[in-house]
Amino acid sequence: MSDTNAAIEIRQLNKWYDDFHALKDIDLTVAHGERIVVCGPSGSGKSTLIRCVNSLETHDSGQIVVDGIVMKDRASVDSIRSEVGMVFQQFNLFPHLTIMQNLTLGPMKARGMSRADAEARAMKYLERVRIPDQAHKKPRALSGGQQQRVAIARSLCMEPKIMLFDEPTSALDPEMISEVLDVIVDLAEDGMTMIVVTHEMGFARRAADRMVFMDQGAVVETGTPEDFFERPRTKRCQTFLNQILSH
Amino acid sequence: MKRFALLGAFLFLTGCASGNWGWYVIDPTTPNGLSNIKFLLNGFGATILLSVIAAVLSMIIGLLVALPGMSSNRWIRLPSRIYIEFVRAIPLLPMLFWVFYGLPVVLKSMGFSVSIDAFWGAIITLAISDSAFTAEIYRSGIQSINKGQTEAAKTVGLNYSQTMRYVILPQAIKRILPPLANQFIYIVKMSAFASVIGMQELTRRANELVVTEYRPLEIYSLLILEYLVLVLIISFFVRWLERKMGSDESR
Numbered sequence: 001m002s003d004t005n006a007a008i009e010i011r012q013l014n015k016w017y018d019d020f021h022a023l024k025d026i027d028l029t030v031a032h033g034e035r036i037v038v039c040g041p042s043g044s045g046k047s048t049l050i051r052c053v054n055s056l057e058t059h060d061s062g063q064i065v066v067d068g069i070v071m072k073d074r075a076s077v078d079s080i081r082s083e084v085g086m087v088f089q090q091f092n093l094f095p096h097l098t099i100m101q102n103l104t105l106g107p108m109k110a111r112g113m114s115r116a117d118a119e120a121r122a123m124k125y126l127e128r129v130r131i132p133d134q135a136h137k138k139p140r141a142l143s144g145g146q147q148q149r150v151a152i153a154r155s156l157c158m159e160p161k162i163m164l165f166d167e168p169t170s171a172l173d174p175e176m177i178s179e180v181l182d183v184i185v186d187l188a189e190d191g192m193t194m195i196v197v198t199h200e201m202g203f204a205r206r207a208a209d210r211m212v213f214m215d216q217g218a219v220v221e222t223g224t225p226e227d228f229f230e231r232p233r234t235k236r237c238q239t240f241l242n243q244i245l246s247h
Numbered sequence: 248m249k250r251f252a253l254l255g256a257f258l259f260l261t262g263c264a265s266g267n268w269g270w271y272v273i274d275p276t277t278p279n280g281l282s283n284i285k286f287l288l289n290g291f292g293a294t295i296l297l298s299v300i301a302a303v304l305s306m307i308i309g310l311l312v313a314l315p316g317m318s319s320n321r322w323i324r325l326p327s328r329i330y331i332e333f334v335r336a337i338p339l340l341p342m343l344f345w346v347f348y349g350l351p352v353v354l355k356s357m358g359f360s361v362s363i364d365a366f367w368g369a370i371i372t373l374a375i376s377d378s379a380f381t382a383e384i385y386r387s388g389i390q391s392i393n394k395g396q397t398e399a400a401k402t403v404g405l406n407y408s409q410t411m412r413y414v415i416l417p418q419a420i421k422r423i424l425p426p427l428a429n430q431f432i433y434i435v436k437m438s439a440f441a442s443v444i445g446m447q448e449l450t451r452r453a454n455e456l457v458v459t460e461y462r463p464l465e466i467y468s469l470l471i472l473e474y475l476v477l478v479l480i481i482s483f484f485v486r487w488l489e490r491k492m493g494s495d496e497s498r
Contacts, residue, residue, distance in 0.1 A: 054402060056401065056402075078404075081404060084402070085402065086402040088395055090393075092393070092399035093399070094413075094414055095418065096417050105403060105414075106403030106404050106405065109404075109405055109409050110403060151399075154403060
């Protein structure tokens with residue numbers, strides 16, 4: 001019944017905030033190794049959708065299957081979360097801990113890894129995001145771009161199969177956006193399955209296998225970046241692209 | 248320093264202006280006055296011990312009440328809410344009477360024959376009465392921590408108690424400690440009520456001395472001074488704590 005090749009399978013997903021229909025009959029299947037970019041106007045449900053994938057938001061109807069695990073109870077949510085990493089718009093680093101402690105907390109406490117192993121793994125991923133020399137500073141001593149790269153490394157330390165990015169560059173100063181996007185592109189080229197919510201259309205062209213355009217809680221259009229940017233089929237999508245690409 | 252000077256001047260002037268003061272009861276140069284002072288000051292130990300134990304218990308009960316009080320499930324939240332509203336509505340003195348005279352009867356009918364002495368009766372009452380307020384202090388401190396912290400903790404696999412222990416509480420403690428220390432001043436002052444059930448603390452001793460010496464004005468003046476000194480020391484500590492926490496935040 002469920003497609004065993006899919007990393008994420010979302011079927012007929014609905015969510016309401018009281019009377020507001022936030023997600024409407026969402027169907028989305030993400031293959032292993034596929035890179036999806038979700039875009040759309042603010043309030044269209046993009047963030048809500050990816051937050052449903054690791055159950056930071058609950059849904060009201062429909063089904064979510066992540067790597068073959070059907071989301072139904074606490075135990076299934078825990079197993080799904082252990083396969084899914086997430087990077088937030090506001091970084092959400094733990095401000096009272098050093099960068100190293102931010103990275104080792106999950107592996108040590110949730111996975112029971114030894115400190116030495118966790119620190120070795122942390123250094124590996126800090127090198128991967130190109131900030132190995134900041135390990136013993138507190139987050140607030142770092143720039144926004146560096147903090148976001150640390151947040152990516154923190155997720156990678158849990159060795160997830162899937163990464164979710166919730167507007168990872170929206171809180172950054174313009175000159176720091178590319179250093180973060182480069183790291184994400186780098187991950188994409190290594191074959192990481194990812195869903196990225198972003199307005200960075202240059203990044204989308206560079207890294208996405210497939211674009212998903214959402215408006216008013218529904219998926220309006222999906223397609224390859226080439227089709228999406230050159231031949232948008234719906235009026236809403238054309239309007240959005242004109243607005244976002246015109247400046 | 249200025250405060251002490253003003254207070255001294257006030258007492259001195261009022262004492263001189265009226266001819267009715269009888270400082271001899273607590274005059275340290277006379278044997279009787281000295282033993283009276285010793286008798287009064289000996290209450291410090293009980294007042295401090297009572298307050299410290301009650302405060303520690305209140306901090307523990309408060310946390311146990313506050314944590315379920317923040318659940319997203321309303322049925323888990325409900326008992327906490329009821330406890331806080333209920334306890335907050337009971338004046339300290341009636342609660343003290345109920346615990347001291349009533350609780351042993353309740354326990355006995357349940358098959359436990361426990362006698363509650365004045366010391367523990369006062370501690371239980373102060374701890375419970377104060378715990379409603381400490382619970383609210385914990386709640387506001389914990390809720391002031393950004394929701395993103397909990398979400399990030401979930402995404403790196405931490406469960407609820409790990410999230411609290413390693414992520415939320417270490418951050419919230421900076422906002423919780425100063426008001427909690429402030430609440431300790433409240434406990435110290437309320438501990439005076441323990442005198443009515445016979446607890447030998449500062450106020451009880453003053454009362455007993457008044458009965459034998461019949462100099463209420465002087466003895467109660469000294470009593471007030473005793474509390475003043477105690478509370479000023481604590482509030483000095485609270486201010487030091489606030490400064491220390493504040494500078495940690497900005498670093």
